[in-house]
Amino acid sequence: MFVRHPSAPSIDPRIAEALSQVCTSTLGHLRDHGFPRGLTPNGRPLKFVGTAVTVRLPHLDSTAVHVAVDDLRPGDVLVVEQSGDEQRSCFGGLVSFTAKTRGAVGAVIDGRINDIEEMAGYGFPAYSRGIAAHTTRISGIEGSINVPVSIGGVVVSPGDVVFADSDGVAILDPAEALEIAAVLKKKEDAEIPAREAIAAGGRISDYSGAAKYFA
Numbered sequence: 001m002f003v004r005h006p007s008a009p010s011i012d013p014r015i016a017e018a019l020s021q022v023c024t025s026t027l028g029h030l031r032d033h034g035f036p037r038g039l040t041p042n043g044r045p046l047k048f049v050g051t052a053v054t055v056r057l058p059h060l061d062s063t064a065v066h067v068a069v070d071d072l073r074p075g076d077v078l079v080v081e082q083s084g085d086e087q088r089s090c091f092g093g094l095v096s097f098t099a100k101t102r103g104a105v106g107a108v109i110d111g112r113i114n115d116i117e118e119m120a121g122y123g124f125p126a127y128s129r130g131i132a133a134h135t136t137r138i139s140g141i142e143g144s145i146n147v148p149v150s151i152g153g154v155v156v157s158p159g160d161v162v163f164a165d166s167d168g169v170a171i172l173d174p175a176e177a178l179e180i181a182a183v184l185k186k187k188e189d190a191e192i193p194a195r196e197a198i199a200a201g202g203r204i205s206d207y208s209g210a211a212k213y214f215a
């Protein structure tokens, strides 16, 4: 069965702008959910923030990826669940070329990727479970576009904010993203005087509060 819902509204450009100035791992200091597990990037450094366009595949059929990628918009991130198949690749050179040509800013694949040298030539960033020559097929079995998907233990809904950099990927609700970006910026800015203090002989354990547990 094939299911296709329209893409959710693109995220507010202020969200992409604000999150592009901060790190995913700063969020990791503050929150314990929303980080898909087990994914690695196809290269570093990388940074992308965009709107989730989701696809769910059965294990070997990537028909829905080819259809979804044609309609990606500037600022979109393609997010693909493979129904638990972590071994096959559904995302290669021609699919990444199409995504890049449409203006998509990245991909998050809960499966593998192929044609990685070609993809590197396009400078297209993708998080995945690794690389595989064994790929999906255009089999016309089933697939869903813009439904909630499960990526590394995180539910990603169409229209969610995908916040990715060299440290990892975080999924945010667009309604909370601007406030989170402000909190992260404040936390990162506080490290500027901390570095100066440490360079002058101060202690990270005093800055972080760790020292008091050894007092």
Ligand SMILES: O=C([O-])CC(=O)C(=O)O
Residues within 6 Å of the ligand: 062, 089, 090, 091, 092, 093, 094, 095, 096, 114, 115, 135, 136
């Ligand atoms: O076609 C696919 O599904 C994967 C691939 O090799 C490409 O995108 O070039």
Ligand SMILES: [Mg+2]
Residues within 6 Å of the ligand: 092, 093, 094, 115
């Ligand atoms: Mg190919």
